[in-house]
Amino acid sequence: MFDNRYGTGQSTLDGVIRATNVLLAGKTIVVAGYGWCSRGIALRAQGMGGNVIVTEVDPLKALEAVMDGYRVMPMTEAACLGDIFITATGDINVLDERHFGSMKDGALIANSGHFNVEINIPQLAAMSQDAPRKVREFVDQYTLKSGKHINLLGEGRLINLAAAEGHPASVMDMSFANQSLSAMYMAQNAKSLKPDVYTVPEEIDKEVARLKLAAMNVNIDVLTPEQEKYLASWEEGT
Amino acid sequence: MFDNRYGTGQSTLDGVIRATNVLLAGKTIVVAGYGWCSRGIALRAQGMGGNVIVTEVDPLKALEAVMDGYRVMPMTEAACLGDIFITATGDINVLDERHFGSMKDGALIANSGHFNVEINIPQLAAMSQDAPRKVREFVDQYTLKSGKHINLLGEGRLINLAAAEGHPASVMDMSFANQSLSAMYMAQNAKSLKPDVYTVPEEIDKEVARLKLAAMNVNIDVLTPEQEKYLASWEEGT
Amino acid sequence: MFDNRYGTGQSTLDGVIRATNVLLAGKTIVVAGYGWCSRGIALRAQGMGGNVIVTEVDPLKALEAVMDGYRVMPMTEAACLGDIFITATGDINVLDERHFGSMKDGALIANSGHFNVEINIPQLAAMSQDAPRKVREFVDQYTLKSGKHINLLGEGRLINLAAAEGHPASVMDMSFANQSLSAMYMAQNAKSLKPDVYTVPEEIDKEVARLKLAAMNVNIDVLTPEQEKYLASWEEGT
């Protein structure tokens, strides 16, 4: 969760900036999805002065995006408005024929979700006059038959890996600590665990957070016996 | 969730402002807790130009607060730094003897959690020279034996109810819709539900969000059959 | 400058919230103007979770608003999109016949500029079926002949004075200090000053800021002799 939320936001924008050197301030940035990755991207895009539009299929997440101050609309509408599009939904063809046609001349499109299927690249190629022109190292410029240009970043692969360095070490450490403590937990509890998919025990998440805070020299409060007792009485009582 | 996160943030600050007419910009605002209510308060306090310190007992939430850009520290340290303190933890004596003594002269303290137990008011009274002086309608000023003044807002009761109007209707509507659809669900499924505590079915949450978005004239994307199939294949596959 | 920028933002939203108890999160908030007052309002409206649209007549200020991440458009377009409109331009009829007709049913309109002329109230009345209905203490609801409702807050007078308490004392102190030091300056320099309009000497602004910082216990850096010399050599050199 921490690497998706805090790592992806920074590294995705880092990838977009390295690929294009575009100024984010004043741009309309369309983020497809409002899961952990995509809300990290939306937050950082706004933090860099972008005006963010979110697209979603889940009404609960869409409503959260609205309440967080973003515009929310279908991608067919957002397609006309965006300067930069970033997909992070985990689904296919989030940017497709019906969107490419209505994009602005010069639109930038990038993916930060799984695999290079979120943008329908074969369709984009089919709508184009020729093979794309490599205008910068990670920028393929497609010229549509209408004459408009669409710039695909990093060949639609995860832009933070393609054009930048992926997640910073200082967030991946938590993910790896989590994975190794989880492996230890599985080894220690091998006998009692039945074959199944388990979520990581909360105690491991807390232990990783505790270690991380200590490494950052951040101290936090500890419940007094009196406070523990009060909370326990509530939990019993309800 | 929506009323706690989005409603409490605004209405708590509204309560503090109505009670005191203090300018939040430039103030150090200490928020006790980083649950849904308290993170709403922290977000809006920062949005009004405050410099926010968060205190927490849960390392995971504390780490989130750090990664969200806030300072995190024990309340004993925060006590020396804050201009305004707002508790929203659900526990008792979050502000207590060991904190009052080190607060700045003129500190404002308010509660936005459950009941008026988060601030240890009897202790504050015991440390004071006399009965508190009512300096504004919702402000009781305690003068400690050291001569310092501490201003308790709304008698430690929920400040958004004490001094303001509580949550706006436009967020409570969702809570009430949720409750009435849940009641309907219970009536319809009375026979199959065994006596127990159930969480609200996700479908009800989604339905309320769908209705709310419609009322706000916000349209969202719908999965294409192709996208549904792709997601389903993943879920099957994993 | 400080009271306009930091005071007006908070007190204007405070006025709107007290008048209506509306939740700002998720609302589209149109701010007319991007001077000191209006940019304070825009910043705080975004800080409360609103989605802000700015209208301007000055291209430089309009461009700043764009680069600050807001949408910028003519009021005739914004009129269709806004849930809440706040004027702070210093000009007349910023909201007028051509805007009222295209507003959403239930739109809230308020003024935070000088006098009650920014909203063309006689025109709004002329477009309405009857006299407005007072739906809350500071809310006059006009019903247009089309059946749509437009809610005028505080009779178009400065909403932060009409429905709230105006600027907090902690920002007005600076304005008053500035005015009294300026009066002193005029008295002391009465002989050498010719009749004219003068701007406040920078040294007075700095002195007020210095006193305010001291009162807030904020220490700042002081140039070393070496640094002063370096800066001076630059100024001489250029």
Added chain:
Amino acid sequence: MFDNRYGTGQSTLDGVIRATNVLLAGKTIVVAGYGWCSRGIALRAQGMGGNVIVTEVDPLKALEAVMDGYRVMPMTEAACLGDIFITATGDINVLDERHFGSMKDGALIANSGHFNVEINIPQLAAMSQDAPRKVREFVDQYTLKSGKHINLLGEGRLINLAAAEGHPASVMDMSFANQSLSAMYMAQNAKSLKPDVYTVPEEIDKEVARLKLAAMNVNIDVLTPEQEKYLASWEEGT
């Protein structure tokens, strides 16, 4: 102004990230100065989830930083707290012997002001055990005699030029337009202008902004004759 404010913020952080791949979220970032460049850096650093401390020598700017929600303190105090230091003051030795000694082990220091004099590098070298070790392409790690490490980015030269690509084209276009229109203005008015330093005529700034907005497809309001007349009457009247 636009390139300093909006360009430097993004490109400086871009330089720091490329040089180090550090995650900004959760870091304490000390920005020296609160002029146009440095406030752009502070704003973007906060927008990326950093907790920002500002140092200043001018009380007016220091007070603005406080009111904008940042912590303000002398560099000697900030030195103990920062994870990342960025100087943009235009003066010399802003980071000097009295600061290096109290920095955390692993602190990152970078410059985004003019020339490489803001960080006293000879002093840093004198305090170190050996020549610095190049731990990444743009990172020289100094090991103090105390054993602590301080990482100097881009040899103290402008980090946005050293490690990134400088300002994005989309902001420099305005600076260059401004310069060429100013040159034209000088040529056209050669006879009437006496040898002196002139500020760019406001009309040129406005024209550049007008062209930029048009290029971004942003329309803005135009004063009605009635509004022009009202404003003019005020200006006459006052």
